[in-house]
Amino acid sequence: MKIDIIKIGNSKGIRLPKAVLEQLGLTEEAELEIRGSEAIIRAPRPQPRAGWEEAFKSAFEKQGPPDGEMLLGDFSNEFDEVEWTWPDEKRDEGPDKEPDKGQLP
Secondary structure, eight states: OOOOEEEETTEEEEOOOHHHHHHHTOSSOOEEEEETTEEEEEOOOOOTTTTHHHHHHHHHHHHOSOOSSOTTOOOOOHIIIIIOOOOOGGGGTOTTSOOOOSOOO
């Protein structure tokens, strides 16, 4: 699509047809990205964690402060309780290796 560049005050701009704005979901603002000689216009991306602060404030007002308990309960299972063991640190040293003293050779 070819469009004209128009004068807007002391600046210049472009006018996008209403159908294009609707197709892109643009209402009040847009993101503009320049890549080389191209200009990319798109709908603003949602901000990460947008609205979280208000949600936490609302939950705090309704439910009070957290009590330190896990919100979703305990996730441990039999493997965690019975089968899991931490690796033996000395196993990596081997019979003919000196323990690592944190020093460079």
